[in-house]
Amino acid sequence: MIKLTIDSRTIEIEEGTTLLEAAKRAGIYIPTLCYHEALTPIGSCRVCIVEVASNGKSGLTAACTYPVEPGLKVITNSEKVSEARRLALELLLAQHPHSVRIQRLAQKLGVNPPPFTLEEKECILCQLCTRTCREIVGASAISFISPGLGRENNEAQIEVSQIKCIACGSCCYACPTQAISMEDSGDTRTICTPSGQMEFKLKRCNNCGRYWAPQKQLEYMAEKSGLELAAFDLCTDCRD
Amino acid sequence: MQNYTVFVPRLAPATENFAPGHRACIGCGEALAVRLACKAIGDNVIVANATGCMEIVASQVPYTSWRVPWIHTLFENTAAVASGIEAGLKAMIRKGQIPDRETKVVAIAGDGGTVDIGLQALSGAMERGHDFLYLCFDNEAYMNTGIQRSSATPFGASTTTSPAGKVSMGQFSWKKDMPAIAAAHNIPYVATANPSYPFDLMEKVEKGLMTKGPAYVHIYSVCPTGWRCPGDLTIRIGRLATETGIFPLYEVEDGQYKLNYDPPKLQPITSYMKLQGRFRHLPPEIIDKIQQTIIEKYQELKEKVAASTGVAGG
Numbered sequence: 001m002i003k004l005t006i007d008s009r010t011i012e013i014e015e016g017t018t019l020l021e022a023a024k025r026a027g028i029y030i031p032t033l034c035y036h037e038a039l040t041p042i043g044s045c046r047v048c049i050v051e052v053a054s055n056g057k058s059g060l061t062a063a064c065t066y067p068v069e070p071g072l073k074v075i076t077n078s079e080k081v082s083e084a085r086r087l088a089l090e091l092l093l094a095q096h097p098h099s100v101r102i103q104r105l106a107q108k109l110g111v112n113p114p115p116f117t118l119e120e121k122e123c124i125l126c127q128l129c130t131r132t133c134r135e136i137v138g139a140s141a142i143s144f145i146s147p148g149l150g151r152e153n154n155e156a157q158i159e160v161s162q163i164k165c166i167a168c169g170s171c172c173y174a175c176p177t178q179a180i181s182m183e184d185s186g187d188t189r190t191i192c193t194p195s196g197q198m199e200f201k202l203k204r205c206n207n208c209g210r211y212w213a214p215q216k217q218l219e220y221m222a223e224k225s226g227l228e229l230a231a232f233d234l235c236t237d238c239r240d
Numbered sequence: 241m242q243n244y245t246v247f248v249p250r251l252a253p254a255t256e257n258f259a260p261g262h263r264a265c266i267g268c269g270e271a272l273a274v275r276l277a278c279k280a281i282g283d284n285v286i287v288a289n290a291t292g293c294m295e296i297v298a299s300q301v302p303y304t305s306w307r308v309p310w311i312h313t314l315f316e317n318t319a320a321v322a323s324g325i326e327a328g329l330k331a332m333i334r335k336g337q338i339p340d341r342e343t344k345v346v347a348i349a350g351d352g353g354t355v356d357i358g359l360q361a362l363s364g365a366m367e368r369g370h371d372f373l374y375l376c377f378d379n380e381a382y383m384n385t386g387i388q389r390s391s392a393t394p395f396g397a398s399t400t401t402s403p404a405g406k407v408s409m410g411q412f413s414w415k416k417d418m419p420a421i422a423a424a425h426n427i428p429y430v431a432t433a434n435p436s437y438p439f440d441l442m443e444k445v446e447k448g449l450m451t452k453g454p455a456y457v458h459i460y461s462v463c464p465t466g467w468r469c470p471g472d473l474t475i476r477i478g479r480l481a482t483e484t485g486i487f488p489l490y491e492v493e494d495g496q497y498k499l500n501y502d503p504p505k506l507q508p509i510t511s512y513m514k515l516q517g518r519f520r521h522l523p524p525e526i527i528d529k530i531q532q533t534i535i536e537k538y539q540e541l542k543e544k545v546a547a548s549t550g551v552a553g554g
Binding site: 029036037038108132136168169170172173174182184210212213217221236237 | 242243244245246247248250251253254341342439476479504
């Protein structure tokens with residue numbers, strides 16, 4: 001167990017916990033955008049910034065990636081912290097003025113829209129979709145365009161590979177801003193992403209005739225589970 | 241409604257604020273619905289829970305399944321208590337006695353506590369515009385006291401106070417359309433949900449919680465004990481209720497109707513009824529009559545939806 005103080009409250013918690021989880025369990029609110037409990041934290045949105053002091057030094061850090069340390073002093077509500085959060089959110093708001101999620105958070109933190117608008121993109125580059133696809137689904141179909149040194153900051157955009165995508169729609173559920181959307185109509189599932197639109201065939205249930213899951217997803221599940229593809233002939237309702 | 245399968249459940253909140261170990265019957269659809277609703281609600285909440293199944297099974301002294309602040313109310317005053325909590329919080333925040341943590345207020349009741357006994361208090365709370373979410377878990381009779389009929393019991397169903405026999409044909413009146421009554425109060429959000437469609441249910445509860453002002457979500461809860469059906473068919477019967485048109489999933493946002501799931505072809509209600517003992521006594525002519533009414537009601541709903549999209553489009 002590790003003892004630390006968050007907002008002058010002493011908290012005891014297991015080693016390996018992040019500051020965000022420790023604060024959450026103690027009932028201390030820290031805003032987040034790119035955090036999801038089921039996914040590896042990456043600290044990309046900078047909204048969960050907190051002030052950390054140890055050994056006489058203090059600095060700002062993202063609470064979602066910082067592990068707890070013994071004797072750490074954490075402040076979540078100082079002027080410095082609010083200023084940093086406000087700035088992060090103001091820039092996000094300038095880039096995505098129509099995102100409901102960001103508008104709601106801005107309202108909560110008392111951030112006014114900046115007088116300028118840079119662009120109007122839906123995707124906030126939180127990487128929840130890329131992480132979901134890699135860690136939850138295992139298909140790794142979503143990535144950034146030209147990752148690594150060659151990437152220009154203002155060109156950052158996610159890209160979905162039509163070959164790797166199994167059309168399961170998990171990214172659509174994970175996306176906090178509706179930058180990825182999906183729609184089933186007849187025998188086709190359409191997935192709209194910032195890098196374009198993709199269409200996938202759905203499989204029909206042999207018993208009730210309902211189009212119940214994408215063909216590619218079932219092929220992927222058959223491959224992963226070692227079952228015959230015929231095991232997925234019936235939909236979940238018709239199976240016994 | 242999105243057709244999420246297999247992977248998405250791993251992204252659903254893992255925290256269980258409705259703890260296991262409660263005394264609900266095997267296959268209880270209501271316990272499942274409460275668990276899913278609690279996942280969507282989170283922990284920054286005060287729950288007012290009417291007398292009924294969920295209060296009985298989850299709060300037997302000295303145990304409780306509720307990991308959130310929870311208060312037990314009587315049948316008739318759940319909405320009144322919830323409005324009191326909401327007004328009290330507002331006043332204490334205004335006077336600076338507590339910080340504004342944006343705590344939500346949720347009222348939970350069964351069908352008896354909502355459509356029969358608690359209707360007056362609920363109507364008042366919705367009319368006054370309190371900022372709260374009301375969840376009605378509808379298992380279509382007073383189940384924990386021994387399956388007595390309520391006004392949410394469907395036509396023809398056999399209960400202990402509307403028994404099937406020589407004199408009576410089971411429930412003699414049609415199910416009260418509670419979502420329509422809530423929608424008639426012109427509140428910002430009304431929805432119907434079904435734990436057989438878990439992501440739709442969680443989305444609706446969350447939407448209701450985020451709504452400023454009163455929100456009402458009517459949640460269909462299969463009751464194997466009272467409906468005389470096997471406990472392993474809970475999910476299937478729930479899906480059949482929606483696929484036959486008996487319990488359509490829709491939401492009413494600021495008066496605009498939206499159908500969340502429109503099956504290409506409605507299934508015959510016999511596929512739903514034959515799985516339950518409470519409808520076993522019904523002769524074919526009564527089933528035909530019920531089928532007619534279900535189709536008419538479904539058409540009426542679709543007309544409302546069409547009218548709403550027409551207004552929104554034009």
